Amino acid sequence: MYNNSMIHVENLQKHFKKAIKEPGLKGSIKALFKPKYDIVKAVDGISFDVEAGEVIGFIGPNGAGKSTVIKMLTGILTPSEGFCRINGHIPTESRKEYVKEIGVVFGQRTQLWWDLALRETYMVLKEIYDINDEDYKKRMAFLNEVLDLEDFITSPVRTLSLGQRMRADIAAALLHNPKVLFLDEPTVGLDVVVKDNIRKAIERINKESGTTVILTTHDLEDIELLCKRIVMIDKGKKVFDGELSKLRSLYGQMRELSFELTKAEDMEKLTYAEEFNFADDDLKVEAKGTDVKVRFNTDTASVEEMLSFTLSKVHVKDISVKDADIEEIIRRLYKGGGSAL
Amino acid sequence: MRKYLRLHRIFIAQDLKKLMEYKVDFLLGAIGFVLVQAVKVLTLGIMFAAIPALTYKEGGVVVDSWTFNEVLFIYGFSLIPKGIDHLLFDNLWGMGYWVVAKGDFDKYLTRPVNSWFYVLTEKFCVDAFGDLFVGVVLVLYSVLSMPAEIAADINWLRLIPVALVMPFAIMIYTSVKTGTAAISFWTKRSGHITHMCYMTNEFASYPTKIYNRFIKTFITYILPFALTAYYPAIYILRGESVWSLGVTVGVSVILFLLSQLIWKLGVKAYESAGS
Numbered sequence: 165m166y167n168n169s170m171i172h173v174e175n176l177q178k179h180f181k182k183a184i185k186e187p188g189l190k191g192s193i194k195a196l197f198k199p200k201y202d203i204v205k206a207v208d209g210i211s212f213d214v215e216a217g218e219v220i221g222f223i224g225p226n227g228a229g230k231s232t233v234i235k236m237l238t239g240i241l242t243p244s245e246g247f248c249r250i251n252g253h254i255p256t257e258s259r260k261e262y263v264k265e266i267g268v269v270f271g272q273r274t275q276l277w278w279d280l281a282l283r284e285t286y287m288v289l290k291e292i293y294d295i296n297d298e299d300y301k302k303r304m305a306f307l308n309e310v311l312d313l314e315d316f317i318t319s320p321v322r323t324l325s326l327g328q329r330m331r332a333d334i335a336a337a338l339l340h341n342p343k344v345l346f347l348d349e350p351t352v353g354l355d356v357v358v359k360d361n362i363r364k365a366i367e368r369i370n371k372e373s374g375t376t377v378i379l380t381t382h383d384l385e386d387i388e389l390l391c392k393r394i395v396m397i398d399k400g401k402k403v404f405d406g407e408l409s410k411l412r413s414l415y416g417q418m419r420e421l422s423f424e425l426t427k428a429e430d431m432e433k434l435t436y437a438e439e440f441n442f443a444d445d446d447l448k449v450e451a452k453g454t455d456v457k458v459r460f461n462t463d464t465a466s467v468e469e470m471l472s473f474t475l476s477k478v479h480v481k482d483i484s485v486k487d488a489d490i491e492e493i494i495r496r497l498y499k500g501g502g503s504a505l
Numbered sequence: 506m507r508k509y510l511r512l513h514r515i516f517i518a519q520d521l522k523k524l525m526e527y528k529v530d531f532l533l534g535a536i537g538f539v540l541v542q543a544v545k546v547l548t549l550g551i552m553f554a555a556i557p558a559l560t561y562k563e564g565g566v567v568v569d570s571w572t573f574n575e576v577l578f579i580y581g582f583s584l585i586p587k588g589i590d591h592l593l594f595d596n597l598w599g600m601g602y603w604v605v606a607k608g609d610f611d612k613y614l615t616r617p618v619n620s621w622f623y624v625l626t627e628k629f630c631v632d633a634f635g636d637l638f639v640g641v642v643l644v645l646y647s648v649l650s651m652p653a654e655i656a657a658d659i660n661w662l663r664l665i666p667v668a669l670v671m672p673f674a675i676m677i678y679t680s681v682k683t684g685t686a687a688i689s690f691w692t693k694r695s696g697h698i699t700h701m702c703y704m705t706n707e708f709a710s711y712p713t714k715i716y717n718r719f720i721k722t723f724i725t726y727i728l729p730f731a732l733t734a735y736y737p738a739i740y741i742l743r744g745e746s747v748w749s750l751g752v753t754v755g756v757s758v759i760l761f762l763l764s765q766l767i768w769k770l771g772v773k774a775y776e777s778a779g780s
Contacts, residue, residue, distance in 0.1 A: 180776060227779075235777050240614045242773050256773070260617045268615045275612045277627075279523050288519075291512055292616050 170344065170376050171214035171237070175246035177400075178207040178232050206232045208400035209246065216343070219370050219377040221391035221408075223384075223494065229400040230380045234348050237378070238268050251343055264293060267337030267375075271349035274333055276321045282332050283317050286339060293340035300339075306372075307335040310365045327358035334362070338369060344376045345369070351383050363389050384494060396497065404497065411497075412487070421458040421470055423483035428454050430478040439473055440465040454481075512618070513626040520629035531631050538635030542584065546643065549576060561714045571712055574651045575742055581643025582741070583710040583734030586671060588636035590678035595630035597679070600686035602696035608778025621683065621768050658743050667737045670750045673757035674733040678706075680757070681728060684764035690771030706730040712739070725749075729756045 184200045185191050207229040214220050224230050235241040237248055239255030239262055247254060253262040268275070276285050290300050308314055311331040316324055324332060330350060337345060347366070351359045367390060370377050381387060387394060387408065394411065396404040404411060425431065431451050436442060436458065446461035460470060467485055474480070524531050553559075553573040560570040571579075604610050604624075613620045648656065685702050689695035705723070709730035713721045724731040729752075736749035 231779065235611070238615055240611050240777055241775065259614065260619070263615050264617045266615075270611065273609065273611075275615070277519070279526075280519055284519060288512070288515055291508070291515060292618055294508065 169213040170216040170218075171212075171248065171250050171378070173213070173233075173237070173246075173248040174211050176207055176210045176233065176236060176243055176248055177205065177245035178229075178236060178241060179244040180204045180206055205400050207236070207243075207397075210397060210400070210402050211246075212395050212402065212405055214376060214378065216376055217370070217374050218393065219366075219379065219391050221387040221394040222378055222380040222397075223382075223387060223394055224397040224403075226382075228398045230397060231348060233397070234346055234378070234380060238266060238346055239263060264340060265343045267340070267342035267345045269330075269333050269337045269345070269347050269350055271330065271347075271352040274321065274329055276329070276332060276336055278322050279320055281318055281320050282313065282324070285321065285332075285336060289336055289339050295340055299341075303339055303341060307338060310368050311335050312361070327354050327361075330354060330358070330362060331365070334365065338373075338375070341373060342375065344378065347377065347379045347381075349381055350379070351381060351386055359383070359385075366390060396494075417462045418459060418487070419462055419467055419470075420486050421460070421467075421474070421483070422486075423456055423474065424481040425454040425456060426479045426481060431456065433477045434458075434474065436460070436465075436470070436473070440469070509618070509622055509626070516626050517629045520631065524631050534632035535635035535638075538632055539639055542636065542639040546577070546580070546639075549573070549580065559712065559715065561712070569712070569714055572652070572655060574647045574655065575739075576711065577643055577647040578651075578742060579712070579735055579738040580710045581640050581647060582738040583706070583730075584636050584640030584643070586674040586733045587678060587706060588633050588640055589671075590675045590682075591636055592630055592633035593675075594625050594679045594682065595633065596624050596626075596628035597682040597686045598696065598699065600624060600696075601689045601694060601699045603694075605689040605775070606693045606778070610775060611777055614772070614775075620772060621765070625679075655742075659741065660744060663741050663744065666750055667741060670737065670753050673754045674737065676757045676761055677729055677733050677753070678703075680760040680764040684760070684767045687764070687767040687771040690775050702728055706734070709734040711735065725752070726756060729753075729760070732756060 180203070181201045182204045183195060184202050185195045210229075210233060222230055222233070232241065236243050237250065237255065239259045242256045250262070251265055253265070255262050276282070277288070280288070286304065289295075295303070308317075311334060313331060313335055316328050316332070321329065321332065334347075334350065345366075350366070351362055354362065363386060366377060366379075369375050377390070379386065379390060391408060393407050394404065395402060428451075434449070434456075436449065437447055442460065442464050446464050448459040450457045458470070458474075465473075471483070471485070474483070550573075553576070558570040558572045559576055560567045562568060600610070610620075613623045616623060648659070681702050682699055685695055685699040687695075688698055705728045708716065708720060709724050709732075713724065713731050713735050716724070721731075725736075732749060732753040736746045736753070739745050740747060740749065
C-alpha cells in the first residue's frame with residue numbers, strides 16, 4: 165500500500181559489526197589473528213509515520229538508537245534492513261536531491277565553517293543549495309527576525325558562544341526552506357533563556373513555514389513545549405508512539421504532593437512506605453530541609469489518604485497536589501523498558 | 506560542474522582571507538616545507554660532490570648516466586604536480602586521520618553536493634606554495650646552470666604535451682589519496698596507509714632505471730608516481746620515454762575510477778560515530 169505521509173519508516177534496522185576482544189594482551193593477539201564479531205542491532209525494526217507539519221519528539225535513554233535512526237533518516241547511514249521514505253525519496257538512493265529538502269542540526273557538532281564569518285557561511289550555503297538572490301534575501305530576513313542573528317552575523321563562527329552558534333546552526337539548516345527539519349539535541353548545554361528562545365523559534369518556523377520537525381532531546385521541557393506527539397525508543401525498538409496526553413493519562417495515576425514542614429525533624433514521622441505498602445517505583449520522597457516533595461501512585465494510596473496521613477502526623481505551612489510532570493512519567497517508562505505499554 | 510567550480514572558488518577565496526588572518530601560521534607552514542626540500546637538495550648536493558654523475562651499468566658497461574643538474578631538474582619537476590595536488594586537494598588527509606573516526610563525515614553527507622568533491626574543495630592548502638616555490642626554483646636553477654651540451658638536448662616545445670598531461674599526473678596523487686583515505690570508511694582510520702603510499706613518491710624523483718624491476722614496475726604502474734616525476738622530466742630533458750605520456754593518461758584514469766569506486770562503496774559502509 166502506498167503511504168503518502170511526509171515520513172514513512174518501515175521496519176528500519178541498523179546492525180553494526182562489533183569486534184569481540186578478550187581481555188589482556190593474549191586476547192588482543194587472539195583478536196588480531198582470529199577476529200570474532202558480534203552483531204549489534206542498534207536499531208531493531210522501527211516503523212512509524214509522520215504527517216507534514218507535525219512536530220515529533222523522538223526520545224529514549226542514551227544508547228537507545230535515536231541518533232542512528234536520525235542518521236538513517238538523513239541519509240548519513242545506510243539501513244541494514246527495512247527502509248524509510250521522506251517526501252517520496254529514499255535518502256541513500258537519491259541523496260543529493262533528497263538533502264535539498266531537509267535541514268539537519270546536530271547539537272553536538274556544528275556544520276558551520278569554523279573560520280568563516282557567519283555571513284560568509286550563509287553565502288556558501290546559498291551556492292550549495294542554488295538559492296536565488298530574492299529567496300535568499302527573504303529567507304535571511306525571516307531567519308534574522310526569528311533567531312536574532314544580527315548581533316553576530318559578521319563574527320567568525322569560532323568566536324560565537326554556544327547559544328549563538330546553535331541559533332546560527334539552525335538558521336543554516338533552514339536557509340533553503342526545507343520541508344523537514346531534523347534537530348538532534350538542539351538545546352544541549354544551553355542556559356534557560358537561550359533554550360526558551362530556541363524553542364520559540366522552532367515553534368514559529370513550524371507554524372509559519374509548515375516545516376515538519378523531528379526533534380531528539382533529553383530535555384523533556386523541549387518535548388512538553390514543542391511536541392504533540394512523541395515516539396520513544398529503547399534498545400533499538402519502539403516502545404511508545406502517541407500523543408503526549410495519552411502518555412500522561414496512562415501514567416496519570418502519579419501525583420506529586422509538595423509541602424513545607426514547620427520543623428525539618430518531623431520528616432521522620434512521615435513513614436509513607438510502611439503505612440501504605442508502596443512498591444519501590446510507586447513512591448519517591450525528596451526532602452530538602454523543610455521543603456518536601458512526595459511523588460506517589462494513586463493506585464496504592466489516594467490523594468485523600470496521603471493528605472490526611474501527612475496532616476495527622478506533622479504540621480505544615482503550605483501544601484499542594486499536582487500531576488506528576490512528564491519527566492517522572494518518562495523516567496518510569498525508561499526504567500520499565502516500556503513494557504507497561 | 507560549474508556549481509562545483511564556483512564553490513571551489515569561494516572556498517579558495519575564504520582560505521586566502523584566512524591566510525591574512527593567520528599570517529604567521531602560513532609563513533611557518535610554507536617555511537617548513539621549504540626547509541624539508543632544502544635538506545633533500547642538500548643531500549643530493551653532497552652525494553654529487555663525491556660522484557661526477559649517477560650512472561646505470563649493465564654488465565659492467567655504463568648504459569646511462571645523469572648529471573647533478575639533470576637529477577636536480579627531475580627532482581624539482583616532481584614537486585610541481587605534487588605541490589598542485591597539495592595546494593588544491595589537501596583536505597583528503599584529514600579523512601583517514603580523524604574525519605571518519607570522529608564521525609565528522611556526517612556533514613559532507615547532508616549537503617546536496619558530491620561528498621568527494623565537497624571534501625576535496627573545502628580546503629585550500631596555502632602551505633603548498635612552499636613545495637611549488639622550491640620546485641620552480643630548482644627547475645630554473647638546474648636549467649640555467651646546466652652545461653651547454655646537456656642543455657642542447659632540451660626542446661621547450663615538449664612542454665606543451667607535458668602541460669596537457671599534467672592534470673592527469675596531479676590526478677594520480679589525488680586518486681592515491683582518495684582511495685587510501687576511503688579505506689577509513691571500513692577501518693575508521695587509514696591515515697597511515699595514505700602516508701605510506703604517498704611516501705613512495707620519494708622513489709619516483711630519481712631515474713627509474715636505477716631500481717630493480719619490481720620497484721620500477723611498482724612506481725610506474727601500481728603507485729605510478731614515476732609518471733608524475735621522472736618520465737615527464739626526462740622527456741623534457743632528452744625527449745626520452747614519449748610513451749609514458751600516454752601511459753600517464755591511461756593509468757591515471759584507471760586509478761581515478763578505482764578510487765571513486767572505493768569511495769562510493771565506502772560511503773555506503775560509513776558508520777558515523779556515537780554522539
